[in-house]
Amino acid sequence: MSRPDDRLGGRRAAELGMALGAAGFGGVVVLGALQHDTGWGPTGPGAGYFPLRIGLLLIGVAAILALLQLRAAAGRFAEPGALRRVARLLAPTLVFGIAIAPLGTYVPMALFLLWMARVEARAGWPVALALALGTPAAFFLLFETWLGVPLAKGPLEEALGIY
Amino acid sequence: MEGLPALLHGFEVALTAYHLGLMVAGVLIGILVGVLPGLGAPNGVALLMPLTFFMPPVSAIILLSSMYWGALLGGSTTSILFNIPGEPSSVATTFDGHPMAKQGRAAEALSLAFLCSGFGALAGVITITIVADDIAEFALRFSPAEYFAVxxxxxxxxxxxxxxxxxxxAVSLLVGLSLATIGMDTVSGEMRLTFGQDELVRGISFLVAVIGLFGIGELLATADETEKVEGIRARVRLAAVLKTLVELPRYWVALLRSAAIGIWMGLTPGGPTAASFMSYGIARRFSKRGDNFGRGEPEGVVSPETSDHAAGVSALLPMLALGVPGSATAAVMLGGLMIWGLQPGPMLFQDRPDFVWGLIASMYVANLVAVVLVLATVPIFASVMRAPFGLLAPLIMAICLTGAWMVSGSGFDVLLAIGFGVLGYLMKKLDYPIAPMVLAMVLGDKAEDAFRQSMLISQGNLTVFWSNWLVGSITTLALLLLAWPVLAWLLRGGVQLSRRPAA
Structure with a gap:
């Protein structure tokens, strides 16, 4: 018996998924705890004692939440188009995040800001360039020069001799 | 009373040019953070934290707490002018603050909000000053069992x-507690829940989690909403402030009641958000002008604002004296305290009186500075809100990712923060509260240690949590609170059942 709103994007499906996800995480915690002493060790309760019980509790509470969802009213998780807007912010962010370790902070940041300003926000070139070049420059002055906190560096910074 | 000389010494610590400068900087960053979407007080404190590792702890806590006061005020600004709460705790301020602004009384609403915030904060600090030593002394009698009970x-x-x-x-709390166990076990030195991954040996930093959950998650949630930002322009003139100040005593009942609610909710871990809602609800019920609430009633601004700040300020006392934070922001600061090498708890009051009383004295000064600064700078900060979200969001995102990287210079942390961002977005959409998870991540290790030590002392006997009247009453109270939703449901059901035959 499936209702029309129960497809992907339905509130009930999302609630159920979240509860099952929490229960699954509880399962991982229990599995991890079982690799350790879950009872009484030489220094009192063993390393697995606390996580095992937390994990079991989590599975229990999440299971109740999931069961309650079977009786809940159907509804929308997000308005139409909302998930796409979220994805269009999240996907470039993820690329930016992955690029930080190999390429450093500054180059990916400039490209990320340029992409977001030009493609997503449809800003003009002057605004987009000001944002994309000004922000990393401001970050450099603030963190590296003024506060002395080094940010991630990549091949470009190395080639320019900036450390 | 030993408090007064200690407080005077605290003022000597707080009133240096360096610390005054930090207060001004902290408040200004805080207002900005409170105004911008995706940068709330907990996230702002987490982002600034890596920069404080090189400061003396007193200076660090003065900077971070000043930022907290600024963020609370910035959150109220956007609530009133834009109907967008910058902080969860200023949601209740939108109910009457924004209608007031739409009626052309924006300046009145803003000055009222800021002055009441100042009053609430002052009431909170005075309470802290009076009871701090007593609470610390009381907490000195705590053994591991009492700590676990707290x-x-x-x-x-x-x-x-x-x-x-x-x-x-409960799910949010338990996930937080589970995350706290990841990494090296403090007692046995065993690697827990790392599944052989080197990245997880250090554990999951609560700073990374806070940046993801509150910062990135909030940005994703804002991208989800389509609402156009339509603000009301306002400039606060000195005359309007003075006029409001003169009228303030009219609301003395609401002021005192809301301050009391706020202080209580801050000292017990209810937090500013619960305090402001409770205060608004009670004011609407008992006020003579209760019918006007929701349509621009000044008392509907006075009540939540006073409570919000009274709670925010007093939430720092249990953090210092017991190591139990009363709000999400206090939880982040507590984590900071431990990173700076301070052990929160009653001993802090004996070992580091300069730190404790320097902070308390700075709270008097910084809140005054905050109210003055926010009144002077409202138009500037409000104009930040008019920048298009499409440009603001990537900028704030860049700040969040850089902040996550700075925590320990690891690319893994950046990805972890994005993961927490997705989780925070889902939690927000599905009404899972985020603050308990952060609280549990910060307190998890301490709670587990306290539990294991108590078990060791009692040889595994759980009755240790009822072994004397102190620990027994705390444990019982905790279990009563846990059962409260069920009890309330039963009581309501009982009332309905007994009414039915009569009808």
């Missing part, structure tokens, strides 16, 4: 009194 009380208070679905609050 942590349990904090967790159960969130479930029973937090206002969100108790089951979802």
């Amino acid at each position: 942590y349990l009380l904090a967790f159960c208070a969130f479930i029973g009194m937090g206002g969100a679905n108790p089951l979802k609050t």
Whole structure:
């Protein structure tokens, strides 16, 4: 018996998924705890004692939440188009995040800001360039020069001799 | 009373040019953070934290707490002018603050909000000054069992009194507690829940989690909403402030009641959000002008604002004296304290009086500085809100990712923060509260240690948590709070059943 709103994007499906996800995480915690002493060790309760019980509790509470969802009213998780807007912010962010370790902070940041300003926000070139070049420059002055906190560096910074 | 000389010494610590400068900087960053979407007080404190590692702890806590006061005020600004709460705790301010602004009384609403915030904060600090030593002395009698009972009380208070679905609050707490166990076990040195991954040996930093959950998650949630930002322009003139100041005593009942609610909710771990809602609800019920609430009634601004700040300020006392934070922001600061090498708890009052009283004295000064600065700078900060979200969001995102990287210079942390961002977005959409998870991540290790030590002392006998009247009453109170949702449901059901035959 499936209702029309129960497809992907339905509130009930999302609630159920979240509860099952929490229960699954509880399962991982229990599995991890079982690799350790879950009872009484030489220094009192063993390393697995606390996580095992937390994990079991989590599975229990999440299971109740999931069961309650079977009786809940159907509804929308997000308005139409909302998930796409979220994805269009999240996907470039993820690329930016992955690029930080190999390429450093500054180059990916400039490209990320340029992409977001030009493609997503449809800003003009002057605004987009000001944002994309000004922000990393401001970050450099603030963190590296003024506060002395080094940010991630990549091949470009190395080639320019900036450390 | 030993408080006064200690406080005077605190003022000597707080009133240096360096610390005054930090207060001004902290308040200004805080207002900005409170105004911008995706940068709330907990996230702002987490982002600034890596920069404080090289400062003396007193200076660090003065900077971070000043930022907290600024963020609370910035949150109220956007609530009133834009109907967008910058902080969860200023949601209740939108109910009457924004209608007032739409009626052309924006300046009045803003000055009222800021002055009441100042009053609430002052009431909170004065209370802290008076009771700090007593609470610390009281906490000196705590053994591990009492500590575990207090942590349990904090967790159960969130479930029973937090206002969100108790089951979802419990899930949030338990996930936080699980995350806290990842990494090296402090007692046995065993690697827990790392599944052979080197990245997880250090554990999951709560700073990374806070940046993801509150910062990136909030940005994703804002991208989800389509609402156009339509603000009301306002400039606060000195004359309007003075006029409001003169009229303020008219609301003395609301002021005192809301301050009391706020202080209580801050000292017990209810937090500013619960305090402001409770205060608004009670004011609407008991005020003579209760019918006007929701349509631009000044008392509807006075009540939540006073409570919000009274709670925010007093939430720092249990953090210092017991190591139990009363709000999400206080939880982040508590984590900071431990990173700076300070051990929160009653001994802090004996070992580091300069730190404790320097902070308390700075709270008097910084809140005054904050109210003056926010009144002077409202138009500037309000104009930040008019920048298009499409440009603001990537900029704030860049700040969040850089902040996550700075925590320990690891690319893994950046990805972890994005993961927490997705989780925070889902939690927000599905009404899972986020604060309990952060609280549990910060307190998890301490709670577990306290539990294991108590078990060791009692040789595994759980009755240690009822072994004397102190620990027994805290544990019982905690369990009562935990059972409160069920009890309330039963009571309501009982009342309905007994009414039915009569009808």
